[in-house]
Ligand SMILES: Nc1ncnc2c1ncn2[C@@H]1O[C@H](COP(=O)(O)OP(=O)(O)OP(=O)(O)O)[C@@H](O)[C@H]1O
């Protein structure tokens with residue numbers, strides 16, 4: 137075999153490796169180009185993905201994180217025994233059932249004295265949440281000896297007040313008055329006149345705005361006129377309006393009324409605050425928001441012109457409320473604290489009282505049902521199909537259909553659950569039990585597929601080794617193959633459960649979308665789950681609920697990351713090399 | 715023609731024959747099919763007790779296939795079909811009444827690639843005895859494990875780390891661990907499919923030494939590609955070619971004076 141003579145001239149081979157010609161160099165260059173291009177595509181794709189992700193995360197966190205904080209008023213509340221416990225028996229039921237509203241009102245009135253008008257005092261109490269007395273009530277029930285004393289308790293603020301302190305209110309700026317200001321009274325509607333033209337600038341702003349409004353109307357009128365003669369009457373009335381406005385802005389000295397569409401102008405004088413409803417260059421007419429200490433004239437520099445830069449109609453808090461809230465902030469009564477309530481209470485119509493405890497518990501119960509069903513059934517099905525089932529047409533059909541099921545849209549499982557579990561078996565609506573069953577249907581194919589892949593990945597030599605020492609097929613599978621596949625199965629299961637955790641559509645079908653205040657305690661209680669809670673909140677008009685929505689998304693994402701992290705950890709920890 | 719050769723070889727034990735006290739495994743007209751493929755053709759052979767029999771032959775000739783027939787490992791291959799008769803101690807192992815799991819406990823196997831369980835060394839050896847209820851107590855089990863490791867010549871190297879993973883051992887140590895695992899259930903026959911193919915010469919020598927000791931108590935059948943190994947360790951040698959058993963006889967006779975031209979060609983390296 138090795139006797140090929142070396143001295144026979146080797147014929148020129150027909151096919152030769154060519155590394156030096158121009159064509160070869162061109163080939164190498166084009167290969168390098170292709171590789172660079174491919175790398176660039178990859179990096180570009182990654183960058184775009186990372187960018188989207190970053191924007192998404194940033195937006196969610198920006199909206200959601202503030203909701204984890206909450207503001208309360210730390211006020212001295214005199215706990216009057218005749219209000220809290222008129223019978224004087226100090227029994228928990230009576231204390232719980234008492235009307236705490238008067239106490240709250242008294243505490244507020246003590247903090248901001250001198251509010252007389254009904255509307256103002258109504259707005260003052262509106263600063264507090266309807267759940268504000270909860271904490272006080274709990275304290276009194278726990279310790280009735282506090283009744284009759286004055287105690288400092290945090291009183292929860294309403295959602296709008298809370299948002300105001302979170303920066304969703306208005307910009308506030310002020311400047312010192314140049315002239316001497318003379319208020320005409322201490323409360324009610326008063327005038328404040330100044331010796332210099334302190335309000336000329338505000339007046340000019342208003343006139344400019346009138347002019348721009350007039351211009352817009354006149355432009356619109358022109359357009360309508362050009363489009364045809366049939367709206368002549370409307371055009372005429374618009375023209376009249378323009379003339380009227382022009383009349384107003386062309387006379388710079390005229391007093392003008394302020395409405396809620398322009399930035400508010402206020403005067404802080406003698407320890408009180410007056411909101412201008414009408415102003416000219418040297419004076420305002422307005423409503424007192426915070427009573428003045430006296431009606432004496434104020435020297436230049438001791439009083440201020442204040443602007444709330446966001447027009448009143450563009451914010452959730454009125455000027456009166458802004459005045460109260462600012463006053464309370466100055467008094468140091470505002471306390472910012474972590475929003476534990478968000479995690480300890482169920483849903484509520486009041487955003488500041490709403491929490492995700494109900495949804496979290498519902499999610500936990502639902503996922504528990506899913507896991508208890510899916511894991512054993514899925515693993516056993518996978519073991520049977522992979523290790524024991526005869527390989528014939530039927531098992532092929534089963535296999536194909538399992539793969540098909542994994543791709544069925546989840547809403548279909550919801551409909552199935554509605555038809556089978558609710559209508560046929562008559563299980564309770566909105567219950568974690570049914571939710572769990574439906575999600576189990578959804579996750580089962582995923583788990584079976586993952587488990588089969590994990591079982592397949594165990595090298596056959598391990599099974600042969602077990603068979604070789606006289607283990608039965610079943611022993612070999614359950615003693616060796618299955619334990620070795622377990623990390624893979626767990627990973628698949630966790631990812632399946634994470635999928636179930638974020639699932640919304642099928643649960644809507646079985647009625648887990650109801651407004652439920654109580655935290656569920658059993659598998660058959662009405663409940664909702666986290667993603668559905670997010671869906672519900674996202675639909676509500678209150679801005680505070682938008683923030684809650686984002687916060688709930690943060691919690692959901694945190695759980696998802698946690699679960700996926702656990703899957704990765706399991707994979708890393710139990711990864712084996714054979 | 716094969717049949718006649720085999721019968722002839724079997725019926726005329728040479729003077730140098732090992733003291734075969736009796737026949738342990740008997741195969742008659744054994745055929746194996748993988749689906750349509752006829753992998754083993756009409757093999758009949760007797761394998762003597764308490765000795766080493768080597769199967770040699772070119773790659774793909776059916777040595778492993780035949781070996782796996784003896785502990786019915788071929789049952790695990792769905793497409794595989796076996797006809798003919800194989801007896802151990804006169805008992806038909808393809809008898810439907812026979813429990814295949816017990817058969818595999820009686821006929822141990824060591825595979826070409828070391829395949830310890832990814833568990834501790836102790837657990838590797840203890841697994842067989844445990845599922846067969848060989849050891850009644852923990853101390854009995856310890857004894858079985860220690861003596862199996864001792865017999866496999868591994869005890870000295872691992873006695874301080876019985877709880878370490880079996881997969882952490884070197885290739886040669888792993889193969890001896892697999893041998894220890896196989897003998898822990900005290901089988902009567904040990905099948906070894908190229909047990910040294912992944913080992914260096916020193917580990918090979920250890921395993922060969924071990925086989926030599928084990929043959930006093932066990933019937934050993936070994937598949938090997940190394941003619942030298944077959945010559946060194948075995949008492950009898952069977953040569954397979956293209957699914958046929960070409961020749962079987964005393965090792966010395968096969969290597970010095972083969973009756974078949976094909977055997978001659980193979981052992982002198984003219985093909986294969
Ligand atoms: N599981 C199987 N399915 C189908 N054909 C198989 C299978 N196992 C082996 N064969 C075929 O049977 C024939 C004999 O294979 P076998 O493994 O017994 O050869 P061998 O003699 O052990 O070879 P080697 O020395 O390479 O291990 C080969 O042609 C092989 O292709």
Ligand SMILES: [Mg+2]
Nearest residue numbers: 777778779907
């Ligand atoms: Mg082989």
